[in-house]
Amino acid sequence: MNQQPAKPQKPQSVRRKFEPWADVSVQPLIRFQNVVKRYGDVVAIDGVSLDIYEREFFALLGPSGCGKTTLMRMLAGFEEATEGKITLAGSDLSGVPPYRRPVNMMFQSYALFPHMTVTDNIAFGLKQERMPKSEIASRVDEMLKLVNLRGFEKRKPHQLSGGQRQRVALARSLAKRPKVLLLDEPMAALDKKLREQTQFELMDLQQRIGTTFIIVTHDQEEAMTVADRIAVMDHGKLVQVATPAEIYEQPNSRYVAEFVGDINIIEATVERVTPGDVTLKSDMIDAELRLSQRADVKTGERVAVALRPEKIRIGKEPLSEVHANCAHGVVYDIAYLGDLSIYHVHLDNGFVLKAAKTNLSRQIEPPIDWDDKVYLSWTPDAGVLLKS
Amino acid sequence: MAPEKRSLFTRVTVAVPFLWLAVFFLLPFLIVFKISLSDDAVAQPPYVPLLSLSEGWAGLREKLVLLDFENYALVLGDWLYVYSYLQSILLAALATAILVLIGYPVAYAIARSPRGLRPILLLLVILPFFTSFLIRVYAWIGILSREGLLNQLLLSLGAAAQPLEILSTNTAVVIGMVYSYFPFMVLPLYAALGRMDDSLLEAAADLGATPARAFWRITVPISTPGVVAGALLCFIPAVGEFVIPDLLGGSDTQMIGRTVWNEFAVNRSWSVSSALAILILLVLLAPILIYQRMQLRELESR
Amino acid sequence: MAMRKGLSPVTVTALAGGLAFLYVPLVLLVIYSFNDSRLVTVWGGWSTRWYRGLLQNQALMDAAWVSLRVAAVAATLATILGTLAALALVRGGAFRGRTLFAGLVYAPLVMPEVITGLALLLLFVAIDFDRGFWTVALAHVTFTMCFVAVIVQSRLLTFDHSLEEAALDLGATPLRAFFSVTLPVILPAVAAGWLLAFTLSLDDLVIANFTAGPGNTTLPMRIYSQVRLGVTPEVNAISTVFIVVITVVVLAASLAMKWQQGKIEGR
Numbered sequence: 001m002n003q004q005p006a007k008p009q010k011p012q013s014v015r016r017k018f019e020p021w022a023d024v025s026v027q028p029l030i031r032f033q034n035v036v037k038r039y040g041d042v043v044a045i046d047g048v049s050l051d052i053y054e055r056e057f058f059a060l061l062g063p064s065g066c067g068k069t070t071l072m073r074m075l076a077g078f079e080e081a082t083e084g085k086i087t088l089a090g091s092d093l094s095g096v097p098p099y100r101r102p103v104n105m106m107f108q109s110y111a112l113f114p115h116m117t118v119t120d121n122i123a124f125g126l127k128q129e130r131m132p133k134s135e136i137a138s139r140v141d142e143m144l145k146l147v148n149l150r151g152f153e154k155r156k157p158h159q160l161s162g163g164q165r166q167r168v169a170l171a172r173s174l175a176k177r178p179k180v181l182l183l184d185e186p187m188a189a190l191d192k193k194l195r196e197q198t199q200f201e202l203m204d205l206q207q208r209i210g211t212t213f214i215i216v217t218h219d220q221e222e223a224m225t226v227a228d229r230i231a232v233m234d235h236g237k238l239v240q241v242a243t244p245a246e247i248y249e250q251p252n253s254r255y256v257a258e259f260v261g262d263i264n265i266i267e268a269t270v271e272r273v274t275p276g277d278v279t280l281k282s283d284m285i286d287a288e289l290r291l292s293q294r295a296d297v298k299t300g301e302r303v304a305v306a307l308r309p310e311k312i313r314i315g316k317e318p319l320s321e322v323h324a325n326c327a328h329g330v331v332y333d334i335a336y337l338g339d340l341s342i343y344h345v346h347l348d349n350g351f352v353l354k355a356a357k358t359n360l361s362r363q364i365e366p367p368i369d370w371d372d373k374v375y376l377s378w379t380p381d382a383g384v385l386l387k388s
Numbered sequence: 389m390a391p392e393k394r395s396l397f398t399r400v401t402v403a404v405p406f407l408w409l410a411v412f413f414l415l416p417f418l419i420v421f422k423i424s425l426s427d428d429a430v431a432q433p434p435y436v437p438l439l440s441l442s443e444g445w446a447g448l449r450e451k452l453v454l455l456d457f458e459n460y461a462l463v464l465g466d467w468l469y470v471y472s473y474l475q476s477i478l479l480a481a482l483a484t485a486i487l488v489l490i491g492y493p494v495a496y497a498i499a500r501s502p503r504g505l506r507p508i509l510l511l512l513v514i515l516p517f518f519t520s521f522l523i524r525v526y527a528w529i530g531i532l533s534r535e536g537l538l539n540q541l542l543l544s545l546g547a548a549a550q551p552l553e554i555l556s557t558n559t560a561v562v563i564g565m566v567y568s569y570f571p572f573m574v575l576p577l578y579a580a581l582g583r584m585d586d587s588l589l590e591a592a593a594d595l596g597a598t599p600a601r602a603f604w605r606i607t608v609p610i611s612t613p614g615v616v617a618g619a620l621l622c623f624i625p626a627v628g629e630f631v632i633p634d635l636l637g638g639s640d641t642q643m644i645g646r647t648v649w650n651e652f653a654v655n656r657s658w659s660v661s662s663a664l665a666i667l668i669l670l671v672l673l674a675p676i677l678i679y680q681r682m683q684l685r686e687l688e689s690r
Numbered sequence: 691m692a693m694r695k696g697l698s699p700v701t702v703t704a705l706a707g708g709l710a711f712l713y714v715p716l717v718l719l720v721i722y723s724f725n726d727s728r729l730v731t732v733w734g735g736w737s738t739r740w741y742r743g744l745l746q747n748q749a750l751m752d753a754a755w756v757s758l759r760v761a762a763v764a765a766t767l768a769t770i771l772g773t774l775a776a777l778a779l780v781r782g783g784a785f786r787g788r789t790l791f792a793g794l795v796y797a798p799l800v801m802p803e804v805i806t807g808l809a810l811l812l813l814f815v816a817i818d819f820d821r822g823f824w825t826v827a828l829a830h831v832t833f834t835m836c837f838v839a840v841i842v843q844s845r846l847l848t849f850d851h852s853l854e855e856a857a858l859d860l861g862a863t864p865l866r867a868f869f870s871v872t873l874p875v876i877l878p879a880v881a882a883g884w885l886l887a888f889t890l891s892l893d894d895l896v897i898a899n900f901t902a903g904p905g906n907t908t909l910p911m912r913i914y915s916q917v918r919l920g921v922t923p924e925v926n927a928i929s930t931v932f933i934v935v936i937t938v939v940v941l942a943a944s945l946a947m948k949w950q951q952g953k954i955e956g957r
Contacts, residue, residue: 078855097395097857099867111856115874124870125860176861397864402782402791405775405835409794412832416809419816433815444756490711493704500701511944515880516712518889519936522910526917527715530722530926535729537718555778570712621800628802630896645804649899652808662812663700665805676800683796684789687779 018228020053027090029052029054029212030075030180035084037070037236039304044070046236047084054179057206059227061220061259064126067236068216072182075214076105089179099128104178108185110169113158118144118168121152125176143171145204162189174211183215187222199225220260232256244292248308257306262342264307264353266383270297278307278385279324280282284351292380297387304386309356314343316368319375326377327353331370341366345374355371409627417669424662425455435658441495457669459663469647469664471672476644479558483565484619487573490566495577496607510578517571525564525635532636533561556638564632569625573618580614581607613682620679624672644668723926734900740927750928753912757892760823760908764830764889771831772838772887773880777868780840780846781854798836806833807900814901821903829901830891835889838883845879878947885943889936 020026027052037045045067052058057130060068073079074086077098081379084359085095093101104125113121122143127135144150157165173181186202187195203226217223223230224244231241232255240247240256251257254265268282268289278297280289282305289305319326329347337379342356355376357368368374426435437451462468498509516524531537532555539551554560584607630645637643643687644664651661669676721740727734744750775795782788798806798867810829814821857867873880895910902908916925 076859078858098855099861099863103859105859107852107855107856108710109850109852111852111874113853113856124857124862128861128866153735172856172860278951394751395864397868398778398782398785401774402778402785405771405778405839406787406791408771408832408835409775409791412810412813412828413794413798413806416813419812420805420809423812431814490708494708496699497705497708501705507948511940512709513712515937515940516716518886518940519716519933520893520894520913520929522895522913523719523916523932524715524915526925526929527719527918529917531715531718567715568709570708574708574789588805624800625802628804630802630804631914644898645802648804648808652900658812661808662949665808668802668805672800672802676797679800680793680796684792687843 001134013086017298018055020056021051021229026053028052029056029089030214031085032071033085033087035071035074035081035086037067037074037079038082043160044080045074045238048233048236048238050238050241052212052214054212055210057203057226057228058215059223060214060216060233061218061223061230062233063218063259065235066233068233069169069184070236071284072105072184072214072216075180076103076182076193078102102176102179103182104173104180105182105381106169106173106186107182110157110165112165112172114157116156117153118155118160119151119159120176121157122172122188125172129176139175143175146174146209163194163198166190168203174209178182180212180214180365183213185217186215187217195222201224207278224260229259229329232240232259250384251386254304254306257384257386262309262354262356264309264312265386266305268303268305270299270301270303270310273299278382284349285327285347286349287326289383290324290341290380291383292387293383293385295385297385303320305383306386307378307383309342309354310340312353312355312358312376312378314345314355314368314374316372316374319377322367322377325380325382328373328375329353331368331372331374334368334370336366341360343374345376389402420662420665422455423659424459425457426659426662427454427458428657428659430620459659460667461658462577463663463667468642471645472642472644473555473667475642476627476629477671479562479565479643480623480629482521483494483562483626484573484623486562486566487569487622488615488619490571491573492611492615495574495581495614498574498578499581506582511662513574514571521568522631524568525632528560528564528567528636529555556637556641558637558641560636560638561633561641561643564636565622565626565629569622570633572621576618576621577611577614578615580611584610617679617682620675620682624675624679627672628668663688693880719926720930720933724922725923725926728923738800740923741931743924744927747924749907750909750912753907753909756823757908757909760827760830760906761888761891763827764834764891765884767827767831767833768883768887768891769838769880770877772835772883773842775835776846780843795836795839798833799840801833803833803894803896807897810897811900821901821906823903823906825903826898826906826908827903828848829897830894833894833897834887834890837886838880841883842879845876849876875888878951880928881943881947885940885948889940 019026030050030052032048032050035045035048036043048067062068070079074081075088077093077096077100080094080114088102088306092147113124116124119140126139131139140153141150144153147170149164149167149171152164152168157168160168166189170186183202187198190198199222202213204363215223215226224247227244229241229243230232230247232239232247234255240252242250247256247260251260257263257265258357266282266284266289268280269285270278271281271288272279273295275294277290277292278295280291280303282289291305318328327347328346329345331343332346332352333344335342335344338359340356340358342354345353345355347353353376355374361367422439423435426437428434429436437454439448439451494513498506498513501509529536533539534551534553534555536555538554539548542548543551554563588606588610589602591604593599597605627643627649628645629643630649631645633641633646634649637646648661648664648668651657651664709929724736725734725756726737726739743883772890778785779788779792779795785791807829810825810832811821814825819825853871854867857871858864862870877883894908895914898908898911899914902911913925913928916922
């Protein structure tokens with residue numbers, strides 16, 4: 001019995017460098033130009049201009065009421081823009097009803113037709129196109145294979161679990177091979193584990209079939225996981241459109257910095273500006289603040305420094321020879337998340353800084369405990385300067 | 389700037405019923421109004437003037453001048469007619485009040501009963517409504533008459549020395565109305581009570597309210613719109629009731645529905661009966677508008 | 691005292707009392723239709739003679755046939771119009787004249803029948819439309835369509851709107867979306883509306899009195915003319931037939947609808 005375990009296959013690298021937005025020669029697939037949507041006095045979309053490229057997995061992120069769903073519904077054809085233009089592959093979409101657009105939507109409630117079988121649900125869109133019966137049958141089969149629901153053809157929606165229903169909804173919306181697939185908070189109804197699994201399945205699927213996916217979500221972790229680019233929205237306006245890394249590490253405003261992930265915001269005044277860095281003084285931190293960043297600021301200007309908790313080093317030993325980008329205080333609260341711990345540190349002057357540290361060793365006794373005196377420091381490139 | 393596109397389908401779904409109702413509901417009322425301003429004549433049709441363009445615009449204008457409010461003056465000046473209106477309102481109001489009193493406990497009972505039982509109970513309440521209205525009123529004749537079953541019961545029990553004269557009185561009319569309109573009160577009430585969240589009562593109990601106080605302070609106020617809807621749904625048509633006063637009422641019953649019919653069929657005065665009808669509408673205008681507003685508001689809120 | 695959900699002695703009494711109040715008169719009616727004696731005061735023993743007499747009563751049979759035809763036609767038209775009206779109110783959005791439209795749809799629900807009947811008759815006379823089968827039928831359509839509208843409207847409000855949007859999104863025109871998705875799902879409500887319109891038409895006396903033509907006497911009209919002469923066992927007999935037929939139809943219909951609904955929702 002000397003059988004060696006099979007050698008693991010070298011994983012195929014699925015994601016290559018994909019940045020069509022950086023390439024000037026590539027035309028966007030979808031273009032919103034100064035789109036405004038008004039309902040009477042209420043402005044739901046306030047002048048949005050946005051380009052979305054082919055094969056992108058794009059996320060519209062924001063809190064309830066920010067306009068992300070309205071924007072998506074305008075693309076689907078259920079709302080018309082009050083002002084501005086929306087084009088898809090060059091052609092203007094205004095006045096085009098939803099049943100004539102090469103866009104399909106996966107609804108939050110799945111919207112499966114309760115009186116039809118799985119097959120009939122998926123075939124519905126194809127029947128509207130007057131596709132020949134044999135072709136419909138093979139396409140439906142292809143879709144069921146895609147979402148792993150072969151064998152469920154004759155079932156009705158009420159005979160399926162939540163996850164299965166979601167997959168039928170997905171298959172149905174992809175059956176017509178649309179240019180764009182819109183996903184309206186598709187994972188809102190799933191529990192955490194299933195959600196994570198589904199996120200990766202969706203990304204995988206999107207890569208394989210190459211359709212442009214646009215997902216609407218209020219869950220920033222979800223957007224960060226699946227999207228190539230994220231558009232963060234607030235009150236009908238686009239605040240920042242960038243890759244997840246850029247959104248996280250280079251937020252362009254307090255709103256984005258605070259919306260995505262945990263953050264420390266330090267109000268400061270600019271003391272000195274050089275071509276390579278900025279020195280600031282703050283009431284909240286005793287020490288000087290130094291940022292190695294090129295910033296368009298003047299001396300005396302009031303700004304904010306955004307500092308992610310995981311970028312702050314925290315320890316019980318006092319720091320010698322460090323006179324800038326440091327602070328000390330007492331731990332007054334710890335959020336233990338298993339993989340890391342977030343320490344809420346009360347600085348001597350009363351301000352609170354949050355520092356996160358990975359729990360590298362398996363200790364039940366915490367390395368840093370409540371009421372411990374701790375010393376914090378960070379590098380000059382750790383913070384981001386935000387104009388107030 | 390793209391305006392809201394109204395698809396052909398939507399336009400048709402609005403236009404078809406709208407046209408029908410405009411022709412078969414709105415237009416007739418305008419005609420009734422016009423005839424109420426006319427005079428009776430021995431002709432076919434029995435009223436003048438007949439408005440038409442057969443004599444040109446001038447002829448039309450001549451005829452229009454003949455219209456007047458004579459019939460209204462006649463009706464309002466005659467105590468008998470006015471009494472008829474008052475009696476109708478009084479009896480309808482009385483019936484409605486009784487309906488609220490006995491309908492509320494029944495609706496409440498159904499709303500509080502186990503979920504599986506509710507559709508069956510509702511069906512039991514609605515079922516008599518599907519059987520003929522006429523038949524159900526007729527059934528009461530057999531019960532309330534002098535030789536009827538109620539009197540037989542009372543006499544045999546010794547509860548009454550003489551047979552009660554209930555049939556052919558206003559009492560019988562009220563009983564008949566309460567009986568006939570029962571489902572119309574129970575259903576809207578049940579809808580309002582059924583929609584009430586149980587957790588409201590649980591919260592009240594948690595905060596120290598006795599069941600009785602929870603009922604008066606919470607259940608009753610919340611179900612009030614349902615009571616109003618049911619009351620309007622019963623009161624308004626009851627005012628113009630014809631069958632019940634005709635079959636169960638007596639010589640002192642002069643509800644307005646019967647009066648209109650009499651004027652029309654017996655006295656053959658189309659113009660007076662039209663005027664009577666228009667006046668009924670005016671009397672009921674406020675309740676009808678309130679009811680419309682309630683319906684529309686409920687539609688909007690959902 | 692525990693907060694018990696469900697029936698207390700008071701509510702049970704109320705319920706029993708209410709149902710007794712509703713059903714006792716009907717039960718008595720049925721019982722006396724089997725009374726061998728003509729008089730209500732005397733119980734002559736069980737007999738079915740009045741039922742046998744019914745079938746020979748040509749006038750009654752003719753009237754029943756007229757009523758059934760009118761009701762079938764009126765119910766079908768009313769269901770179509772009422773469903774359209776409900777669609778317009780729930781899905782039509784804010785269109786010009788919506789308040790007036792809603793007013794026209796809801797008004798017949800409460801309008802005293804004497805007024806509606808008179809108004810319709812005067813309309814027919816004014817346009818010189820001879821009274822006959824169609825005047826009754828059209829009149830019945832007009833006052834029953836609002837009941838259908840209310841029932842269908844109620845169902846449409848709980849209907850998941852995203853189902854229609856999904857159909858549109860997948861390429862169906864609004865018309866096709868209605869027939870393939872909306873209608874099949876709301877069908878039980880539409881059917882209930884038809885049934886209600888049918889029974890309302892079958893049952894109507896006042897409006898028929900105004901709008902029926904000679905030779906088109908409906909069953910209620912015939913019964914009414916007999917009833918005015920007093921309580922007669924023949925009327926009891928036909929009433930019982932009516933009650934039994936309607937009860938069977940309504941029970942069958944509600945069972946069928948429950949079964950249909952169950953098929954769709956898997957309950």
